[in-house]
Amino acid sequence: xxxxxxxxxxxxxxxxxxxxxxxxxxxxxxxxxxxxxxxxxxxxxxxxxxxxxxxxxxxxxxxxxxxxxxxxxxxxxxxxxxxxxxxxxxxxxxxxxxxxxxxxxxxxxxxxxxxxxxxxxxxxxxxxxxxxxxxxxxxxxxxxxxxxxxxxxxxxxxxxxxxxxxxxxxxxxxxxxxxxxxxxxxxxxxxxxxxxxxxxxxxxxxxxxxxxxxxxxxxxxxxxxxxxxxxxxxxxxxxxxxxxxxxxxxxxxxxxxxxxxxxxxxxxxxxxxxxxxxxxxxxxxxxxxxxxxxxxxxxxxxxxxxxxxxxxxxxxxxxxxxxxxxxxxxxxxxxxxxxxxxxxxxxxxxxxxxxxxxxxxxxxxxxxxxxxxxxxxxxxxxxxxxxxxxxxxxxxxxxxxxxxxxxxxxxxxxxxxxxxxxxxxxxxxxxxxxxxxxxxxxxxxxxxxxxxxxxxxxxxxxxxxxxxxxxxxxxxx
Ligand SMILES: Nc1ncnc2c1ncn2[C@@H]1O[C@H](COP(=O)(O)OP(=O)(O)OP(=O)(O)O)[C@@H](O)[C@H]1O
Ligand SMILES: [Mg+2]
Numbered sequence: 001x002x003x004x005x006x007x008x009x010x011x012x013x014x015x016x017x018x019x020x021x022x023x024x025x026x027x028x029x030x031x032x033x034x035x036x037x038x039x040x041x042x043x044x045x046x047x048x049x050x051x052x053x054x055x056x057x058x059x060x061x062x063x064x065x066x067x068x069x070x071x072x073x074x075x076x077x078x079x080x081x082x083x084x085x086x087x088x089x090x091x092x093x094x095x096x097x098x099x100x101x102x103x104x105x106x107x108x109x110x111x112x113x114x115x116x117x118x119x120x121x122x123x124x125x126x127x128x129x130x131x132x133x134x135x136x137x138x139x140x141x142x143x144x145x146x147x148x149x150x151x152x153x154x155x156x157x158x159x160x161x162x163x164x165x166x167x168x169x170x171x172x173x174x175x176x177x178x179x180x181x182x183x184x185x186x187x188x189x190x191x192x193x194x195x196x197x198x199x200x201x202x203x204x205x206x207x208x209x210x211x212x213x214x215x216x217x218x219x220x221x222x223x224x225x226x227x228x229x230x231x232x233x234x235x236x237x238x239x240x241x242x243x244x245x246x247x248x249x250x251x252x253x254x255x256x257x258x259x260x261x262x263x264x265x266x267x268x269x270x271x272x273x274x275x276x277x278x279x280x281x282x283x284x285x286x287x288x289x290x291x292x293x294x295x296x297x298x299x300x301x302x303x304x305x306x307x308x309x310x311x312x313x314x315x316x317x318x319x320x321x322x323x324x325x326x327x328x329x330x331x332x333x334x335x336x337x338x339x340x341x342x343x344x345x346x347x348x349x350x351x352x353x354x355x356x357x358x359x360x361x362x363x364x365x366x367x368x369x370x371x372x373x374x375x376x377x378x379x380x381x382x383x384x385x386x387x388x389x390x391x392x393x394x395x396x397x398x399x400x401x402x403x404x405x406x407x408x409x410x411x412x413x414x415x416x417x418x419x420x421x422x423x424x425x426x427x428x429x430x431x432x433x434x435x436x437x438x439x440x441x442x443x444x445x446x447x448x449x450x451x452x453x454x455x456x457x458x459x460x461x462x463x464x465x466x467x468x469x470x471x472x473x474x475x476x477x
Contacts, residue, residue, distance in 0.1 A: 005029060005030060005031045006030050006031070006051040006052065006121050007030070007031045007033065007048060007049055007050050007051050007052075008025055008030045008031065008032050008033070008050070008051065008052045008053075008054060008117070009032075009033045009034070009035065009041060009044055009045070009048075009050045009052070009053045009054070009055075010022050010025070010032060010033070010034045010035075010054050010055075011034070011035045011036075011037070011038065011040075011041040011053065011054070011055035011056060011059070011064070011067065012034075012036070012055070012056040012059070012083065013036050013037055013056065013059045013060060014056075015036075017056070017083075017106075018034045018036070020108075021054065021108065021113070022034055024108075024110055024113065025117070028114060028117070030117075033048060033050065036059075037059045037060050037061045037062060038055070038059055038061060038062025038063055038064065038066055038067035038070075039061045039062045041053065041055065041062075041067050041071075042062065042067065042070060042071070045071060045074065045078075050078065051078075051079075051121060051124055052078070052079050052080075052081070052117065052120050052121055052124065053067075053071060053078065053079070053080045053081070054080075054081045054083060054104075054117075055067055055068070055080060055081070055082060055083065056082075056083045057082055057083065057084050057091050057092075057095070064082060064083075064095070065091075065094070065095060065098065067080075068080050068082070068095060068098055068099065068100055069098060069099075072098070072099040076099070077124060078124070079101035079120035079121070079123060079124050080099070080100050080101055081100065081101055081102050081103065081104060081116055081117070081120060082095040082100045082102075082103040082104075083103070083104055083105075083106060084103050084104075084105055084106070085105065085106050092105075101116075101119075101120045101123065102116050102119070102120065104116055142330075143157050143160075144157070144160055144183075144186035144189075144190060145182065145185075145186060146179065146182060146183065146186060147323065147326055147327050147330050148320065148323040148326070148327070149322060149323060149326060150315070150320035150322050150323045152315035152319060152320045153315075153320065153323060156183070156312065156314070159310070159312055160183070160186060160187065160190065163187070163310050164186070164187050164190035164191050165190065165191040165192055166191075167279075167281050168281075168309050168310050169262070169281075169282045169283070169284070169306065169307050169308075169309045169310070170184075170187060170282075170283045170284070170309070170310045170311075170312060171247075171283075171284050171285075171286070171290075171307045171308040171309075171310070171311050171312070172184060172283065172284070172285040172286075172312045172313075172314065173285070173286055173287070173290075173311065173312070173313050173314070174285075174287060174313060174314030174315070174316070174362075175287055175314075175316045175360075175362055176287050176361060176362065176364070177361045177362035177363050177364030177365060178314040178315070178316060178317070178362045178363060179314055179362075179363055180245070180285040180287075180314060181200070181243070181245065181285065183312060183314065184198075184200075184241070184243045184283045184285060185198060187241070187281075187283060188240065188241040188281075188283075191241070191281070193239065193240045193241055193281060196238075196239040196240030196241075197236060197237055197238070197239070197240035197241075198237075198240055198241050198243070199233050199236050199237040199240065199241070199242050199243070200242075200243040200245060201214065201215065201233050201242070201243065201244050201245065202245045202246055203244055203245060203246045203247055203248075203249050203250050204245075204246040204249040205246075208251050211250065211251065211254050212254060212257060212270055213226075213230070213232065213269075213270045214232060214233060215232045215233050215234055215254075215257075215258070215261075216232040216234055216235075216257070216261070216267045216268065216269055216270060216276075217229070217230050217231040217232030217234075217235055217269040217270065217272075218230055218232075218269050218270035218271055218272070219269050219270065219271040219272040220271075221271060222269070222270045222271025222272070223270070223271070226270075226271065229269065229272075231269075232269065234261065234267065234276075234278055234280055235276060235278055237278070237280045238278045238279065238280060239278075239279055239280075240280065240281070241280070241281045241282075241283060242280045242281070242282050242283070243283045243284075243285060244282065244283070244284045244285070245284075245285045245286075246285070246286060246287070246288075247284040247285065247286045247290075247307065248286045248287075248288035248290055248293055248298075248299060249288075252297075252298065252299075252300065255299070255300045255303045256300070258303060259300065259302060259303045259306060262282060262303075262306050262307075263306065265277055265278065265279070265280075266278075282307070284307045290304055290308075291304075316359070316362055317359040317362045317363055317366065318358050318359060321355050321356075324351075324354050324355045324359075324366065325351055325354070325355065327363060327366060328346060328351065328354055328366065328370055329346070331366065331367050331370035331371065332346065332370055332374060332382065335370060335371045335374035335375070336374065338371075338453075339371075339374060339375055341374050341375075341377070342380055343374055343377060343379075343380055343381065343382055344380045344381060345380075345381050345382070346381065346382040347381055347382065347383050347384070349383070349384050350382050350383050350384045350386065350387060353384055353387055353391045353392060354366070354369075354387070354391070357390075357391050360425060361425060361426060365425065365426070365429075368426070368429055369387065369388060369391070369429065372388070372429060372432070372433050373386040373387055373388075375433070375436075375437075375451070376436050376440075388428070388429060388432060390425065390428070427466060430462065430466065431466045431468070433452065434448070434452070434459070434462060434463060434466065434468060435468070437451045437452050438468075443470065443471065445459055445460065445463075445470055
């Protein structure tokens with residue numbers, strides 16, 4: 001998607017000047033509005049979003065100085081460039097004192113205009129960025145509950161706008177934690193199916209021989225233990241949306257049946273003779289490379305094309321590092337609310353560490369890191385020391401390559417290596433979190449569990465899994 005064009009307002013009582021300057025600005029890629037005096041200009045400022053004003057000084061009714069004063073009062077960050085004749089540079093100086101960004105002299109030098117306009121617009125962007133840095137007055141760019149300013153995410157918004165309310169099959173691909181499920185839900189919520197069920201099936205979690213009955217249901221006596229009949233996920237999703245997550249792990253023989261259900265919109269329950277028709281919008285998601293799976297024969301090409309009508313590829317967080325600060329602020333606000341904390345801001349050094357981290361676990365990992373940092377931050381600002389060691393240079397496993405050895409060693413594929421790396425990072429995070437909670441509660445598991453918002457039993461299980469003993473001198477400090 002093209003970035004939005006900047007809106008420039010040209011104010012001058014001479015039609016010729018408006019035309020010449022306007023034409024140059026349009027050639028340079030801006031949208032141009034014009035006004036013949038200050039009064040009209042103020043009206044335009046009320047009615048439109050304007051990024052920059054270029055105004056003549058001497059005009060009838062409201063003159064340039066008056067326009068400058070009023071527009072500064074309306075929006076101090078709106079840059080105003082004054083146009084003056086050589087003879088009136090004194091006026092230009094006065095204008096600068098009143099808050100004009102710069103001035104240009106008549107007759108225009110095209111190159112000079114270009115430089116001054118570029119500089120003014122960049123300053124405007126920077127002050128908008130500064131404003132976003134403070135938590136209270138920051139609203140991260142959110143649509144569909146999906147946060148991001150990056151071009152990748154803006155393209156995603158555009159695709160969602162177009163396909164949300166259609167019956168078209170969508171295939172969402174992306175690394176683990178990039179928001180595939182979030183996008184699937186957004187598609188459902190923004191369609192006319194929103195009031196109907198959204199059913200999610202994790203294909204990797206269903207045992208091979210139960211897959212068919214899970215998807216299509218079964219009739220009584222279909223197999224040993226089938227004492228009653230049961231609808232499958234397709235039937236449950238009727239009128240709504242069905243998300244087949246980790247579609248890459250569907251066994252090949254099931255793929256044939258799935259293809260038929262999609263092609264003909266009908267199927268039978270296991271052990272049933274009645275043909276069932278349902279109206280279901282299908283969304284599939286995967287973090288594996290289906291094209292490769294097709295080459296190795298583990299995924300059917302015909303099914304792939306059936307699912308891949310609209311492909312949505314979610315960028316990894318590394319590919320859109322500019323979204324990290326707004327996402328971090330969003331998660332800080334959420335954690336504040338959840339944990340009754342009042343973190344006001346994040347220091348630039350800490351934000352830099354977040355931006356530089358490769359985030360193998362993507363947004364889910366960022367979410368966990370922030371929640372943990374907020375939980376243990378005793379101040380009202382987040383600092384580098386609140387972040388886990390692997391984000392700080394020279395510390396942690398990512399820097400030493402300890403995990404890297406697992407990722408590249410042995411027979412595992414790069415994707416599996418990455419998965420391992422994510423798992424290791426997650427359990428390190430969990431371990432850290434639990435140790436800190438236990439320290440804070442002097443080893444009291446019940447209190448620590450409450451702090452972590454999990455059950456006591458859950459915490460004990462986790463501790464066992466992570467080799468943590470309840471009585472540990474570390475927790476007494
Ligand atoms: N752009 C975003 N804005 C806000 N939150 C997001 C965004 N993308 C993802 N999240 C959050 O990150 C977490 C992970 O997202 P989600 O479960 O959708 O990822 P996924 O791609 O399905 O991961 P997996 O492959 O591991 O199943 C969720 O809590 C989700 O709400
Ligand atoms: Mg998922």
